[in-house]
Structure formats: structure tokens, C-alpha cells
Amino acid sequence: MTNNSPKTVTGADALVRMLQLQGVKHIFGVTGDTSLPFYDSLYRLDHGITHVLARDERCASYMAYVYAKLTGKIGVCEGPSGAGATYMLPGIAEANGSSVSVLGINSDIPVAGRDKFVLTELDMKALFKPITKWNSVVETPGRLPKILRTAFLEMTSGAPGAAHIAVPYDVMKGELDEAEVYAFDQFNQFPSVRPAADPEIVKATVEAIRAAKRPVFVCAGGLVLSGGWDELRELSAYLDVAIATSISGQGAASDRNPLSVGVVGTNGSTAEARAFMQTCDLIIFIGTRAGSVVTEKWANPKIGEKWIGHIDIDPHVIGCNYNTEFPLLGDARTVLRQLLEVAKSDPAVERPDLLDAVATVKAARSTALHRPLNSKPGQIEPEVVVKALQSVIPDDAVLVIDPGTPTPFLSAYLDVPDAGNNIVYNRFHGGLGYSLPGVVGAYYARPHQKCIAIMGDGSFGFSSSELETIYRLNIPVTMIVLSNSNYGWIKAGQFASYGERYFSVDFSNSSSARVAEAHGIKSWHVREDDNVQEAIAQALAHSGPSLVEITVRELHETQAPVSAWMG
Numbered sequence: 001m002t003n004n005s006p007k008t009v010t011g012a013d014a015l016v017r018m019l020q021l022q023g024v025k026h027i028f029g030v031t032g033d034t035s036l037p038f039y040d041s042l043y044r045l046d047h048g049i050t051h052v053l054a055r056d057e058r059c060a061s062y063m064a065y066v067y068a069k070l071t072g073k074i075g076v077c078e079g080p081s082g083a084g085a086t087y088m089l090p091g092i093a094e095a096n097g098s099s100v101s102v103l104g105i106n107s108d109i110p111v112a113g114r115d116k117f118v119l120t121e122l123d124m125k126a127l128f129k130p131i132t133k134w135n136s137v138v139e140t141p142g143r144l145p146k147i148l149r150t151a152f153l154e155m156t157s158g159a160p161g162a163a164h165i166a167v168p169y170d171v172m173k174g175e176l177d178e179a180e181v182y183a184f185d186q187f188n189q190f191p192s193v194r195p196a197a198d199p200e201i202v203k204a205t206v207e208a209i210r211a212a213k214r215p216v217f218v219c220a221g222g223l224v225l226s227g228g229w230d231e232l233r234e235l236s237a238y239l240d241v242a243i244a245t246s247i248s249g250q251g252a253a254s255d256r257n258p259l260s261v262g263v264v265g266t267n268g269s270t271a272e273a274r275a276f277m278q279t280c281d282l283i284i285f286i287g288t289r290a291g292s293v294v295t296e297k298w299a300n301p302k303i304g305e306k307w308i309g310h311i312d313i314d315p316h317v318i319g320c321n322y323n324t325e326f327p328l329l330g331d332a333r334t335v336l337r338q339l340l341e342v343a344k345s346d347p348a349v350e351r352p353d354l355l356d357a358v359a360t361v362k363a364a365r366s367t368a369l370h371r372p373l374n375s376k377p378g379q380i381e382p383e384v385v386v387k388a389l390q391s392v393i394p395d396d397a398v399l400v401i402d403p404g405t406p407t408p409f410l411s412a413y414l415d416v417p418d419a420g421n422n423i424v425y426n427r428f429h430g431g432l433g434y435s436l437p438g439v440v441g442a443y444y445a446r447p448h449q450k451c452i453a454i455m456g457d458g459s460f461g462f463s464s465s466e467l468e469t470i471y472r473l474n475i476p477v478t479m480i481v482l483s484n485s486n487y488g489w490i491k492a493g494q495f496a497s498y499g500e501r502y503f504s505v506d507f508s509n510s511s512s513a514r515v516a517e518a519h520g521i522k523s524w525h526v527r528e529d530d531n532v533q534e535a536i537a538q539a540l541a542h543s544g545p546s547l548v549e550i551t552v553r554e555l556h557e558t559q560a561p562v563s564a565w566m567g
Helices: 011-021 033-044 057-071 083-097 124-131 141-156 169-173 199-211 221-226 229-239 271-279 332-343 352-369 382-392 406-413 435-445 457-463 466-472 488-497 512-518 529-541
Strands: 008-010 026-029 050-053 075-079 102-108 134-137 163-168 175-177 215-219 242-245 260-263 282-286 307-312 326-329 398-401 423-425 451-456 478-483 522-526 546-551
Touching (some): 008 011, 011 033, 011 141, 011 169, 011 175, 033 075, 033 102, 050 435, 057 075, 057 083, 057 435, 083 102, 083 124, 102 124, 102 141, 124 163, 141 163, 141 169, 199 229, 199 326, 199 332, 215 229, 221 332, 229 332, 242 271, 242 352, 260 406, 271 352, 307 332, 352 382, 382 406, 435 457, 451 457, 457 478, 478 529, 512 522, 512 546, 522 529
Parallel strands (some): 102 163, 307 326, 398 423, 451 478, 522 546
């Protein structure tokens, strides 16, 4: 007699199988009581997924963010209910704001325990709603596969973003029909759908570029996520258009490209680059929200003074801050190909004066980096670190860069030899403590490239617990800590705008190198200019994890390329 009853699986097993079918290879997370069924399924099943145990959920979410940014695949982080969910918020919020596809998974108290004051109970759907593109709580085992499929579709189509699901304990213990466990490969990476722009607007945009005296593309993270740097280079060369980037767009163009201006905006830009932008008559934003930093609080370009074009996959972005004559709604790489196809129907454009103007910007940037430095004994200027890095890091090195002291100097002065997706900042919320866990995600994304985290000592204090993770897993990354014993960005603001009234910005001088050594990590502490390059080179050559602490000038005493402080 044949048994025709459906084969069943548990909710926890279905969750693991769905992640496997959606192409997930790595999960970053922290265990907890409510997660035990999920962990047991990960233990028992043959799925090919590596679980990376972090030391807290915030760090796990940053690992998943950097992993997703560098691979174009879904970054997955997980944790238990209650505090595990609240700790996960920063990385999920950063990913969603940066249009990076990260899936947060929290186990939850049993559905049967709701409203009974069960330990760790909270409303997860309400908690994650403001910081995700889509989120859901799985109410029954049978709905789990459908919810996972929807999460992957939402994260990867349209404007990419983050998603979150909560899976109650009793849902993971319950059963469902195994036939419901299937997935769609199309949504295993982002962007999964690449829409094209209106052909008539594409044609009008090319005509405007040809008619302009000094056009410029301003590229941000959306261009990098789309992978459109080759199309950008070819179109820029054919129509003689300058290329500027936001901080998150650094890498969209090689700094060896004669049309590459570098980073523009209030942070990480030279005065000459900002002055160049003022001379441009057509600005085409690509993959950027045209927010306050890249536009110098909408003063460069000034609203209403320039022709504006805008390429973006998100319809809510185009026209939000500028009256946009050329709204090109679509995937950045796809739209650039459309523009290039139309452009090549006519001869190439030459603007010798544009090349000369860009060359002037490049020369000024080099002069600023290599100017004589007024170093204090035992306090290294950040520019020395930039020059040392430039001399020793491989061309394909992956850099994960924290906010604060590292950002303005590296975005302004670090030459990017090849266009691509090798530099990661957290530029939406800009939380400290990002790069140390982030470099773990970078390693799992790019295990055959050298991955380097660069941070201040304030940031180091946020996430130093992950040194144990790096040592335990023997991850051969290099960490560089710029130490000056304060929250430098805030202190510089108090210096520039509040009469040097310093309040609650200084902390004690602790050694990150010694902390790393206590975790078993090879470390160096550098206090003099002449030793910086050698220490970094030795750290990069070390076969295991390494850390270089560099004592630097306080940020407000430097000549940081930040317009508000430059006078």
C-alpha cells in the first residue's frame, strides 16, 4: 500500500534549506536560547553554509553588510530574541540606507507565549520597520518558505535594501510540507532586475552632454553596486566628461584616469576639486541621493544654477533635491550602456580645456599630500599614513574604512589604481566601530585579496571584542588604528565652531596594540614618521592577523580636507 501523505520538515530545517537554495554561503551571528532549533539544523544538515560566530549582533550585522557590499550577494546575520534583536539594528539600518541587501534573522519567543510576559518578548515587526525595506514575522511553519522568497525578492529588486524576519521558537519546532521549500535563483544577488531608462530621455541627455561646455558625472555607491565602472570610463572618454565621486563612490573611477577629479563635497575633498565643480555647467548624478555632503549642503551645485541629470534605480531619489532636466530612472550600468550606444552614433567629443582643468585638480591634490609637514614629536600626521599605505598595499587591496580621522584623508588623498568595488565606507549612518568587524566580512567575501581595516582608536573601543573572533578563526587581515585618545571628529567641531570648548571628547591613552597582543595578534606600535611604512609592510606580510597602532596628531590640529574647518 502506497503512502501518499506529504513529507514534512521542521521549520528550522526549512529555514536552513531555504537559505541554501537562495545561494547563502556565509551567516554571521550570535547564539541564544530561542535560536537552538536553528543551530541544531545547521549542525545536522548538509548545506554548505559557513556560520561565523561573532561576539555581538551589532558586529555580526556589520560583517554581513561588508560581505554583501563586496560580493553582490545577500549578507545574512542572525541572533536571538530580545537584546539580540536590538543589538542588530545598526548594521541593518546602515545596509538599508546604503542600498545593500542584508537579511537579518532573529529567532523569537513562541507564538503561544505572546502577551504573557515571556522573557525577551518584543514587537520585532515594529522594531525593524523603520530601518528595512521589508520585514515580517513568521506566524506559522507553512508560511516560512514564502516569507523567505519574498524577502529575497524585496531585497534585490528595485532599489536594493535590507530585510528582516523573526522566526518564533515554536514555528521552528513545527512542521510543514517539504514541497513548499523552493527558491528562485534570480533573487540570489543584487541588483536582480536591471531596468533601463526612457530612450527619449537618454537621447536628450546625450545631446545635453554634447552641448555642455564642462560636464561632470558625480558618482556614488549606486554606481559601484551596479558594477558600471567600465561603462562609466568608456562613456566619459568618448564624450569627454569629467568624473567626480562621493566618498562611498570612491573607486568608481581610477585615479589614473585623466578625467577623474576624485572625491568632491564637504568631507574628503580638496578646495581645488570643489572649485572645479563650480565651473561645471552640466552635472549628472549617478547612484547618489545628492545629499548634503556630496553637494556641500546643496551649495555646489547651487539649486537652480546648473543643468542637472540624474541616474538612479530608486524613483524617490530623482528630483528630490534638484530640479532635474534629465531624469534617468534605471540601473546605473544599464543606463550608462544606453547613453554610450546613443553617443556612438555620432563622433567623439574633445574638450582639451576640461582635461587641463582636471589635471590642475590632480596636481593640487598631490601638492597637498606631499607638502612639508609640521609634525610634533611622537605625533604622526595622517598624510604620512596615507603615503605609506599607498607605497605598500597591493593594487587590489580591500579597504574597510571607519568614520572619523581616517575618512577625510583617505578619501581625499588615497590614489585608487583601478576602478572597482574594493573600498567600503559606512556613509549613511556613519557609526563608529564599523571597520574592525567589517573586515571579517571582507575576508569571507574576498579571501584571496588582502583585506585591511582602518579606524581611529575611538572606533577600536567600540568593537575590540572581535579581535577574539579574528584570532580564533585565524583571519589574515590587517588592522590599522590611528590613535589620538579622543573622538576627533567631534573635538574638531568644538575647535572650529564652539570656541575650543572641549567637553566629553577625550579619553585615556590605552594601547590598541597591547590589547591585540593580549588576543594573540601580531602587533606594532609606531610613534615616528620614519617607521610607519616599514611597520605596515611587515603587518601586510605577516601570515596571520596583524595590527598596527599609529599615534597621530589630534584631528583639529591637522589640515584635514574638510571644508568647514579649512577657513
